[in-house]
Amino acid sequence: MQEKKENNAQNKFARERYAALVKRMTPKSAFGQGCFRAFWVGGLICVLGQALADGAHAWLGLSSAASLTFASVALIFLTAFLTGIGVFDRIARYAGAGTLVPTTGFANAMVAPAMEFKPEGWIMGTGVRLFSIAGPVLVYGISASAAVGILYYFIRW
Amino acid sequence: MTRHRVGAHTIEFGNRPRIVSSAAVVGPKEGRGPLSALFDLALDDPLYGQSSYEQAECAIFQEACSRCLKKAKAEPEQVQAMLGGDLLNQIMAASLAARQLEIPFLGLYGACSTMAEALLLGAILADGGYADPVLCAAGSHYCTAERQYRFPLEYGNQRTPAAQWTVTGAGACLVSAEGPALARISLATVGQIKDMGIKDANNMGAAMAPAAADTLIHHFLDTGRKASDYDKIITGDLGRVGGSLLEELMEQAGFALPEEKHMDCGLCVFDPKEDVHAGGSGCGCSASVLSAMILPRLKSGEWKRVLFMATGALLSTTTSQQGESIPGVAHALVLEGGEGN
Amino acid sequence: MTVYLKAFFVGGLFCVVGEALILKTKLTPARILVSYVVAGVLLSAAGLYGPLVRFAGAGATVPLTGFGHALAQGAIAAVQETGLLGAFTGGVSASSGAIAAAVFFGLITALLFRAKPKDT
Numbered sequence: 001m002q003e004k005k006e007n008n009a010q011n012k013f014a015r016e017r018y019a020a021l022v023k024r025m026t027p028k029s030a031f032g033q034g035c036f037r038a039f040w041v042g043g044l045i046c047v048l049g050q051a052l053a054d055g056a057h058a059w060l061g062l063s064s065a066a067s068l069t070f071a072s073v074a075l076i077f078l079t080a081f082l083t084g085i086g087v088f089d090r091i092a093r094y095a096g097a098g099t100l101v102p103t104t105g106f107a108n109a110m111v112a113p114a115m116e117f118k119p120e121g122w123i124m125g126t127g128v129r130l131f132s133i134a135g136p137v138l139v140y141g142i143s144a145s146a147a148v149g150i151l152y153y154f155i156r157w
Numbered sequence: 158m159t160r161h162r163v164g165a166h167t168i169e170f171g172n173r174p175r176i177v178s179s180a181a182v183v184g185p186k187e188g189r190g191p192l193s194a195l196f197d198l199a200l201d202d203p204l205y206g207q208s209s210y211e212q213a214e215c216a217i218f219q220e221a222c223s224r225c226l227k228k229a230k231a232e233p234e235q236v237q238a239m240l241g242g243d244l245l246n247q248i249m250a251a252s253l254a255a256r257q258l259e260i261p262f263l264g265l266y267g268a269c270s271t272m273a274e275a276l277l278l279g280a281i282l283a284d285g286g287y288a289d290p291v292l293c294a295a296g297s298h299y300c301t302a303e304r305q306y307r308f309p310l311e312y313g314n315q316r317t318p319a320a321q322w323t324v325t326g327a328g329a330c331l332v333s334a335e336g337p338a339l340a341r342i343s344l345a346t347v348g349q350i351k352d353m354g355i356k357d358a359n360n361m362g363a364a365m366a367p368a369a370a371d372t373l374i375h376h377f378l379d380t381g382r383k384a385s386d387y388d389k390i391i392t393g394d395l396g397r398v399g400g401s402l403l404e405e406l407m408e409q410a411g412f413a414l415p416e417e418k419h420m421d422c423g424l425c426v427f428d429p430k431e432d433v434h435a436g437g438s439g440c441g442c443s444a445s446v447l448s449a450m451i452l453p454r455l456k457s458g459e460w461k462r463v464l465f466m467a468t469g470a471l472l473s474t475t476t477s478q479q480g481e482s483i484p485g486v487a488h489a490l491v492l493e494g495g496e497g498n
Numbered sequence: 499m500t501v502y503l504k505a506f507f508v509g510g511l512f513c514v515v516g517e518a519l520i521l522k523t524k525l526t527p528a529r530i531l532v533s534y535v536v537a538g539v540l541l542s543a544a545g546l547y548g549p550l551v552r553f554a555g556a557g558a559t560v561p562l563t564g565f566g567h568a569l570a571q572g573a574i575a576a577v578q579e580t581g582l583l584g585a586f587t588g589g590v591s592a593s594s595g596a597i598a599a600a601v602f603f604g605l606i607t608a609l610l611f612r613a614k615p616k617d618t
Contacts, residue, residue: 002545006418011191014353015353018190018353018354018355019353019355019429022363023400024512025401025402025405026318026319027319027397027398028164028318028521031521034315034520034521035521037517038513039510039513040551041513042509042510042514043505043506043507043509043510045562046505046506046508046510046554046557046561047502047505049505049509049556049560050502050505050555050556052556053555060439068551068555068556068577069568069596070560070594070595071556071559071560072559072560072565073596073599076596076603079503079603080603081603083607083611084607084610084611085611086611086613086616088311089310089311089314089616090616091313092314093313093314095513096315096517096520097514097519097520097530097535098510098513099511099516100520100527101510101513101516101561101562102512102513102562103564103596104560105527105531106531106562106565106596106600107529107599108311108312108313109312109527109528110600111600111603111607111608112310112312112313112613113518114607115607115608115611115612116304116311116312116613117309118608118613119208119211124556126605130514130601130605133308133312133527133528134528134600136528136531136532137528137531137535137562137565140532140535141532141535141539141566141569141589141593142533142589142590143535143538144540144566145566145572145573145585146573146585146589147576147585147589148543148570148574148585149577149582149584149588150582150583150585151543152573153577153582153584203615203618248514299618300618310614317521325618387571432617
């Protein structure tokens with residue numbers, strides 16, 4: 001019993017020491033560069049979104065709320081197209097969170113598995129896997145909004 | 158009563174079974190790499206004319222096997238056992254290839270260590286006279302490994318610097334007790350599972366390095382040898398991070414592994430200019446480098462004796478999601494070349 | 499013109515926070531997406547996100563927090579109109595454009611294109 005305890009302690013010590021060694025010897029992603037790339041690409045996508053919204057407002061006569069929705073839909077369409085022709089993942093490899101955080105990341109997370117799992121069939125492949133990465137976004141987003149709605153019904157802040 | 162053992166973990170082959178032929182078939186990126194001219198076939202199309210990447214992986218596996226048999230002038234029906242595996246769930250590429258070849262089949266899973274596991278068991282079968290010749294093969298495919306273990310191909314994801322690139326390719330070796338040899342197998346050290354608590358699936362080298370160090374230390378203890386007894390100590394796919402970790406761990410254990418003695422298949426298979434981060438990985442990595450480069454160098458006499466040690470990260474997406482750490486394993490074989498064949 | 503500058507900086511800042519989270523905490527992309535949407539819902543319910551949208555426009559609606567904002571505001575508005583039922587109808591209706599677009603374009607893209615390996 002005592003021996004086992006000692007063994008466990010030794011084991012834990014060895015693991016901690018090894019974790020420290022791994023940390024020291026594993027190269028790190030360039031932090032400043034990553035943030036810079038995410039910033040300018042992400043910012044630019046939002047500017048594009050604003051331009052699309054302004055365009056929809058001016059030429060399609062949409063209300064300002066509807067034109068922002070239009071901008072999201074248009075960005076999703078653009079992402080789907082760029083994903084389809086195999087360009088989006090190259091941009092994302094450069095931009096990281098710059099393409100992940102805008103609505104483009106959500107769209108790519110739906111489109112990429114839909115394409116990838118085509119060989120497994122339209123139902124069990126594309127149909128099921130479409131939500132394999134972005135599904136949790138809907139699950140937790142919708143649940144959180146329902147919780148907020150219920151809370152609002154009772155409290156009305 | 159065990160008669161063929163040296164020490165606690167090592168097998169000694171009395172008749173030193175021979176690797177009589179080998180073949181490697183790889184994908185386009187590997188074909189552009191520094192070993193380009195050595196492969197039997199480098200594909201232009203990673204789909205290899207098939208309808209899915211799984212089918213392509215199977216076809217590559219089968220092609221490596223067929224070419225290996227052809228080089229030994231052996232027909233599939235003469236082969237008494239086939240040992241092999243890959244990275245797909247239920248090792249489908251190997252099983253589908255075995256279905257085509259109609260050779261008695263024993264499927265193996267050792268992740269990226271599969272080629273060493275297959276050769277080790279194949280050598281036992283051939284040396285003991287249980288099956289002869291034995292076909293040993295392993296393969297992997299970048300596109301099937303990505304979709305199974307990571308993300309869809311078109312998904313926008315950044316790789317970390319420690320991440321490795323799965324080799325598209327397969328290697329096959331025919332093992333026999335007699336015949337002209339590329340190399341002979343004299344010793345084998347069976348590895349035990351080592352897990353130092355690494356959970357980062359993007360740092361497989363770190364997950365496997367302790368297993369590699371453990372097997373290497375046991376090999377040295379069992380045989381009384383040291384690194385200088387080998388022309389090269391060749392690891393499978395530790396990559397840049399895992400490779401330097403292994404050297405560090407060996408240093409700490411008091412069995413120095415000098416950098417010039419150590420070679421990693423994952424670091425020699427790709428052009429360093431390509432975007433592969435810490436190097437190549439996958440069953441096909443050590444299998445194709447062994448078949449295309451290591452065995453011919455042993456035959457030519459450039460190397461007299463090497464230790465071939467393929468490492469595997471026995472990762473499952475299910476247990477990974479459950480928070481389990483990654484168990485590593487490494488099996489080592491002593492390959493003797495040059496004179497004495 | 500200032501609206502574009504605001505969109506650029508606010509949107510860019512959301513992305514920098516995401517990148518910092520990825521690099522420093524090893525959060526997977528799926529976790530980042532979920533965190534952003536839920537954070538958007540909570541910030542919106544607390545009344546903090548609405549002013550940001552008025553300030554930065556698409557700079558606040560294009561990041562996934564904006565998706566969360568749409569969900570929360572939809573749910574709250576629908577509760578005001580139809581009572582408790584609105585908690586279940588409001589969120590999805592308000593964000594239906596993005597959801598339907600992603601599903602529809604995902605399917606169409608899968609129909610027209612095939613996943614290609616890069617640099618193999």
